[in-house]
Amino acid sequence: QSIVVQGNQRVDAATIRSYAQGSSPEQIRQDLLATGLFSSVSVSQRGGQVVVSVKENEVINRVVFQGNKKLKSDQLEAEVQSKARGPFSRAQVDADVQRLRDVYQRSGRGLASVSSRIVPLENGRVDVVFDVVEGEKTGVKQINFSGNEAFSSGRLRDQMTTTESNLLSFLKNSDVYDPDRIASDLELLRRFYLKHGYADFRVVSNDVKFDEAAGGYIVNIVVDEGRKYDVGEVNVESRIPDIDAQTLRSRVKTSAGDTYNAEDVEKSLQAITTEVASKGYAFAQVRPQGAKDPATGKIGIVYVVEEGPRVYIERINIRGNTRTRDNVIRREFDVGEGDAYNKVLMDKAERRLNNLGFFKRVRITNEPGSTPDRVIVNVDVEDQPTGQFSVAGGYSTADGFIAEVSLAETNFLGRGQFVRAAASLGQYSSGVEFSFTEPYFMDRRIAAGFDLFSKQTDNTRYSYYENRTTGGTLRMGLPITEETTALLRYSLYQTDLTIPNTTKRPYNDCWYPIPGFTPTQVIGGYTAGQYPDCVNNGEASIALKQAAGTRMTSLAGFTLNYNTLDNNRNPRNGLFAEWKQDFAGLGGDSQFIRATGEVRYYRELSDDFVGMLKVQGGQMWGNDLLITDQFFLGPSLVRGFAPGGLGPRDASDPRNNALGGTTYFGGSAEVQFPIFGLPRELGMRGAVFADAGTLFGYKGGFNFNAPYDNCPVTNPNVQTTCLSVYDSHQIRSSVGASLLWQSPLGPIRFDYAIPLSKAKYDQTQYFRFSGGTSF
Amino acid sequence: CASEPITKGYILDEKALAEVKPGLEAQKVLQIMGTPSTVSTVGNQTWYYISQMTTERARFLGPSIVDQRVIAINFSKNMKVERVANYGMQDGVVFDFVTRTTPTGGNELSVVRQLMRGAGLSNTP
Amino acid sequence: CDTISSFNPFDKSETYKPEIVPEVPAEQLYNDGLGYLAKNDYESASKRFASLDRQYPFSSWAKKALILQTFANYSNRQYDDAIANGKRFLALNPTSPDAAYAAYLVAMSYYNQIPDVSRDQERSEKALVALQEVVQRWPKSEYAEDARFKLNVVRDQLAGREMTIGRYYLQRRNYTAAINRFRNVVSQYQTTNQIEEALSRLTEAYLALGVVQEAETAAAVLGHNFPDSPWYRDTYKLMQSKGLEPRENEGSWISKAFKSVGLG
Secondary structure, eight states, X not given: OOEEEESOSSSOHHHHHHTOOOSSHHHHHHHHHHTTOEEEEEEEEETTEEEEEEEEOOEEEEEEEESOSSSOHHHHHHHOSOOTTSBOOHHHHHHHHHHHHHHHXXXXXXXXEEEEEEEEOTTSEEEEEEEEEOOSOOBEEEEEEESOOSSOHHHHHHHOSOOOOOGGGGTOOTTBOOHHHXXXXXXXXXXXXXXXXXXXXXXXXXXXXXXXXXXXXXXXXXXXXXXXXXXXXXXXXXXXXXXXXXXXXXXXXXXXXXXXXXXXXXXXXXXXXXXXXXXXXXXXXXXXXXXXXXXXXXXXXXXXXXXXXXOEEEEEEEEOOSSSOHHHHHTTXXXXXXXXXXXXXXXXXXXXXXXXXXXXXXXXXXXXXXXXXXXXXXXXEEEOOOEEEEEEEEEETTTEEEEEEEEEEEEETTTTEEEEEEEEEESSEEEEEEEEEETTGGGSSOEEEEEEEEEEEEOTTTSSOEEEEEEEEEEEEEEOSSSEEEEEEEEEEEEEEEOOBSSSSBTTTTTSOOTTTSOOXXXXXXXXXXXXTTTTTOOOOHHHHHHOEEEEEEEEEEEEEEEOOSOSSSOSSEEEEEEEEEEEEEEESOOEEEEEEEEEEEEEEETTEEEEEEEEEEEEEOSSOOGGGSBOBSTTTSTTBOTTOBSOEETTSTTOOBOOBSEEEEEEEEEEEEOSSSOGGGOEEEEEEEEEEEEEOOOSOSBOOXXXXXXXXXXXXXXXXXXXXEOOOOOEEEEEEEEEEXXXXXXXXXXXXXXXXXXXXXXXXXXXXXEEEEO | OOOOOEEEESOOOHHHHHHOOTTOBHHHHHHHHXXXXXXXXXXXXXXXXXXXXXXXXXXXXXXXXXXXXEEEEEEOTTSBEEEEEEEOGGGOOOOOOOOOOOOOOSBOOOHHHHHHHTTTOSSOO | OOHHHHHOTTOOOOOOOOOOOOOOXXXXXXXXXXXXXXXXXXXXXXXXXXXXXXXXXXXXXHHHHHHHHHHHHHHTTOHHHHHHHHHHHHHHOTTSTTHHHHHHHHHHHHHTTOBOTTSOOHHHHHHHHHHHXXXXXXXXXXXXHHHHHHHHHHHXXXXXXXXXXXXXXXXXXXXXXXXXXXXXXXXXXXXSTTHHHHHHHHHHHHHHHTOHHHHHHHHHHHHHHOTTOHHHHHHHHHHHHTTOSOSOOOOOHHHHHHHHTTOO
16 A cells, blocks of 8 residues: 655655555554654554654754864764764764763773763754863772781782872873773782682672772772681592502692692692603593691692593684784694693693783683594684883993883784894993894794894993994704703804093093193103103003904803793792803904803792892903903992902002903892881882902903003003003902882882902992883 | 603504404494594595604604504495504604695785784774 | 873864754765766765765665775775675665675675685685675676686685695694695695695605505595696605605705795
């Protein structure tokens, strides 16, 4: 039957009729409303005809945003439903206002207020105007903990990725309130407590309220730590007939009496699983059964080994990798297609993939295979940007002010390769470097790579020369076991050592007098080279002048290191040992063999008290060594001494230049502790230490055929050309204290050390400062 | 410091293998031995159960094969066991695989595009 | 972080002044769009058609514009928009003469986003489905011919992925995984350009396992179907010498090293 359309101005009748095909009037009404074009529709039957009368929505002329600075108008436009020249509806605009408020809250501006205005125009159109007052950035102002006795709130905060707003908040966005991030932080907290024996730990409540006065969010986390558990009786129970449980005991990483540590339990599971698999039981499953006894504070752990279902992996599907290549992900799996399915090994792979840092999310799931004893493993990953552009600045008494700009990419072209380029500029040194690493060279777990560098350093503060080192290194890292790694390297570099000889820095004017500056009149009876006062205005020692010029060094070497530190940045437990061995002389100008070693042992004495013992040593073999090839040591061996401040010195030179030595050894003991009285929130820690060590054995040249042979010489004003070396084996020692501050600008360290024993010409430096930030 | 050998692929159970005798139907073999690692390329007359023992002398060397066994079960036309063959490590021929590969298409990830797209979310390929 | 933008002084907000935007009739928008298309200015064309669709939704002009907008998006490499608009056009008028073209544009939008074989091939799978739809629903349309050709290219791509993973496992001497991957190519992708290499790799894997009879079968199938293929030449040499003669000199250890880092 024919349809009469009334009340339409803009929408043509044909279109309305094409939508009025519904069987019942009510159906037609619903269809027409669904188009969103009409504010009201009524459908009635009159005689044979269906009468449809509509009232069209007004049409929006323009959608305008006012007062928005941080979020651009086109960004906001994409968020709202009301569009220019689209239908206008009051409900829609209100929904848009709420939507805009959410957008601002998520971008860290909880204080923003959004209101809407409708401006009618002559041609029946309307303008929709959204007025925005963005307000200040509202990050997380405070994260408060209550119920935490075992660990300071500061330490708990360190575990979280969300940080509190401070001076630097305009630089970072980790203080933006993001509920998902808070949720994942709570999981990090739980894992932290489980690692330190608090098996009953739970987060009682976590409420976040918006505080107008503070202009941000206050996060209150109430925790119930429960008691600290130690490991009670540990046992292995094998339900597989011919697997003897006792043989597996050696694999268990949790021993009775230790503090309960959930990570050790997981490591034990993996170790037992691998052991059982190697006995041919690839399907065995290992489950921990914990028996918690709150009264005694002991957790008995029984590792139950039982036969799992005989299921093989049919296929491993890797999905979602829009950037990382398939093999970069697949090679992190110890098991392949066709191998026995083993949950523990899957978790190990998931952990490895997360550690790569290439993915926002990694999820491994299974689905049944084509036959009952086959399973298909799906690995869903989500790539994340892995490029980093960072600017770092800092100051230290040794290097003065220094700034570095670096660009790094850890997943270059999705191949898992690491590329980094950096340029640094400072008061006393500047340089550029480029490095590349392929972590799976020749498809083996060999981290092969190369570095190119060019560094210019000005050592005139502690000696009298500047040098530029330019060259490259080829290196190959070979992991031997989980803890030990070997690093093979070959470096070829050229050093240009120059002795400044200007009016401001006349360090070579005895040999090359500066006209008009170095006095040239001769004092009674001495021949050339007798420019009085050329020594007193500071003169590089003969050995240094001998080393001046360009040298090529070509050395091969290896480093073996063993590392069980719990955290490389600030360790609390574990051992780090390193042996470095270099052989220079495959071509190049210097021939020497150099061996250095260092062992550091950390132990957490009681809560937050960390003790550290360190021994180090080094030895060089080779004769007629260049001065710059020898060891120049200072605070790195014994704190309280200036850089290059201890070791063999040039007795004939008024400033007693350091000449370097070929043998050194030393030790150090240090205890770090929180500073009492100061609120822990400041992040201040103190340390006291005692160092001792010595450097001796100068093996450079003694007599140099300088242009003027003045050796020995009696007149102190004239530079002798034969070296008299003060080389004492005395042990230098010092005691001191330091202040470590996790300041908003980055980690800062002040060291104050008083030398107890020093050799005659040693140069001391009681105070040392280093600090810097990168953002 | 080689780690203990780990079995990769099919976990062979000598007792189960002993039960597979000529004349046994395929269905029974399936119950005893489980799904084969793979089956012959042409027709379905031969089932292969492939297992390898590997050790890892050093982590960077990765696993190396110390033993390899292939059980081949040939079936007659009416899918009854005809013959059980056994290949060991010594049968394997050692040679270099050809390094040439058949070219494939698709947009390579170029350096410029990677820098621009970061996580590769924008719609330009 | 808003490091840079927080210092930006020019960043003032827009102040609202009521101003009537002249109303452009639907037909004119449509013709403007066509004009831009003629000048290959796909960006402005897709903007015109988008505003036509917004101003006069559900109108006959809008319906006509939709197919042109899909084409503009596609030519402007806005593949996601092209897919969305193409699918909307198909939903709105399934029987229109342009339906085949819309489906073809949707298929090609997926096709052009196919990444190299080492990355997620989800778009290849979607392209496969879309191209098959073009071939099945409009077999006689002018696009079916090209769709059939592109189908082979997409199958080559999916087969290529199976081969890459197969070679990964062959390299690690996990023969079970490698053989099953190559068998997948032989069973599901026998019409692709990867089939020759799949059969050749099967021969290599079975020979390395010592199962000579299977190696011979695979080599025979390869020889029978592709007698003059370089893969058969290598396989024949391998079977003759049982691996004693090197089949190709892939250069020194150094070239292998460079190749593994992706520079070779």
